[in-house]
Amino acid sequence: MSDESDATGGRPARVQTLLAHGGLDPHGYHGFVNPPVVHASTVLYPDVETTRTRAQRYTYGRSGTPTTDALCDLVSALEGAEKTVLAPTGLAACTVAIAAMVKAGDRILVVDNVYNPTRKFCDGFLTRFGVETVYFDPTDLQTFRTLLEQPTAVVFFEAPGSVTFEMCDVPAIIALAKAAGAVTMMDNSWATPLFFRPLEHGCDLSIHAATKYLAGHSDLLLGTVAGNGEVIAQVRKTWDEWGENAAPDDVYMTLRGMRTLDVRMERHQRNARIVAEWLAADSRVSRVLYPALPGAPGHNLWKRDFDGASSLFAITFKGRPDADVVTFVDSLRLFGIGYSWGGFESLATLQPAHAMRVTMDWPQDEAVVRLHVGLDDPADLIEDLDQAMAHLG
Numbered sequence: 076m077s078d079e080s081d082a083t084g085g086r087p088a089r090v091q092t093l094l095a096h097g098g099l100d101p102h103g104y105h106g107f108v109n110p111p112v113v114h115a116s117t118v119l120y121p122d123v124e125t126t127r128t129r130a131q132r133y134t135y136g137r138s139g140t141p142t143t144d145a146l147c148d149l150v151s152a153l154e155g156a157e158k159t160v161l162a163p164t165g166l167a168a169c170t171v172a173i174a175a176m177v178k179a180g181d182r183i184l185v186v187d188n189v190y191n192p193t194r195k196f197c198d199g200f201l202t203r204f205g206v207e208t209v210y211f212d213p214t215d216l217q218t219f220r221t222l223l224e225q226p227t228a229v230v231f232f233e234a235p236g237s238v239t240f241e242m243c244d245v246p247a248i249i250a251l252a253k254a255a256g257a258v259t260m261m262d263n264s265w266a267t268p269l270f271f272r273p274l275e276h277g278c279d280l281s282i283h284a285a286t287k288y289l290a291g292h293s294d295l296l297l298g299t300v301a302g303n304g305e306v307i308a309q310v311r312k313t314w315d316e317w318g319e320n321a322a323p324d325d326v327y328m329t330l331r332g333m334r335t336l337d338v339r340m341e342r343h344q345r346n347a348r349i350v351a352e353w354l355a356a357d358s359r360v361s362r363v364l365y366p367a368l369p370g371a372p373g374h375n376l377w378k379r380d381f382d383g384a385s386s387l388f389a390i391t392f393k394g395r396p397d398a399d400v401v402t403f404v405d406s407l408r409l410f411g412i413g414y415s416w417g418g419f420e421s422l423a424t425l426q427p428a429h430a431m432r433v434t435m436d437w438p439q440d441e442a443v444v445r446l447h448v449g450l451d452d453p454a455d456l457i458e459d460l461d462q463a464m465a466h467l468g
């Protein structure tokens with residue numbers, strides 16, 4: 076993040092200070108450090124006239140509470156955004172953002188390594204409502220340029236993709252899309268706002284599955300969409316029409332989790348680097364798909380554009396029978412077998428990479444195991460991987 080930001084009541088703040096202060100208003104709440112967890116539908120008005128003018132800060136539980144305002148303020152400050160909208164899940168944040176910016180007859184471009192449920196929304200819901208989705212290869216800027224020759228309402232992308240970790244040239248994607256008049260949106264869950272801020276690069280919306288690193292403890296689902304001006308106003312309008320509210324306890328828990336985001340990300344990053352380097356040196360592993368690793372696919376783009384890396388990456392095994400790779404994953408003791416990521420715990424999943432794309436081939440004989448490196452001691456994680464890999468023969 077640009078070191079100086081202005082989100083603590085006009086005082087410049089650095090990221091760690093923002094994380095410690097953002098969204099707080101202790102003297103608004105009798106001196107209590109944290110905001111209250113407001114469980115609310117009804118809000119009372121002093122008189123009929125005020126119900127007509129709506130001249131009071133809160134009007135109905137769905138439209139915002141002191142709890143949601145606190146989290147929105149913090150996320151907006153970190154992302155350099157005017158406003159943030161909170162959704163009940165990361166997926167809901169992606170879908171409400173896309174839906175807000177399209178109408179029947181539109182065509183959108185979506186990166187081919189997109190989170191699979193976002194793809195399902197595009198292929199299912201959007202298709203039914205007359206919006207066409209065309210997928211683009213994140214590594215092929217020339218074809219992307221050609222695709223933009225046809226009218227394009229939205230360009231939606233992630234960097235890196237969260238299964239096979241291809242990086243796209245984010246600044247170039249944004250510049251080309253903007254020149255073509257498309258609204259740009261990035262699912263920024265992998266990097267967190269600590270390591271990448273899409274709006275600084277001209278992207279219209281930065282989206283998070285706050286479920287992951289922002290909340291950080293694998294105990295809730297939440298999504299955020301941050302942006303400026305007309306675009307975020309349009310997202311907020313669709314969000315309001317859909318009634319896509321996040322629940323107060325989840326909002327509060329996310330805010331609580333974010334106070335330690337910087338500390339956790341530093342440790343996640345360090346642990347992931349140690350584990351990834353060990354894996355890269357092991358001949359049983361064919362590739363380590365972690366853009367932060369020198370020599371890994373997308374490393375140069377990551378190094379140029381990002382301030383750090385989270386701890387989600389993949390390894391591949393080439394030419395191994397499926398049963399061997401299954402045994403490897405089943406034999407892990409510290410890595411749980413589970414989807415999701417961003418919590419304190421380490422996870423592993425076997426991913427069907429070849430079935431999840433239309434523009435990019437994936438070798439049928441290259442199995443992808445995605446790892447999330449948690450806050451465990453990396454030496455223990457390496458021992459665990461080593462003992463499980465012994466089963467590969």
Ligand SMILES: Cc1ncc(COP(=O)(O)O)c(C=O)c1O
Nearest residue numbers: 164165166190237284286296297
């Ligand atoms: C990249 C990415 N975006 C969005 C989501 C959706 O988040 P949620 O599970 O909160 O709906 C996920 C979940 O795994 C994800 O990996």
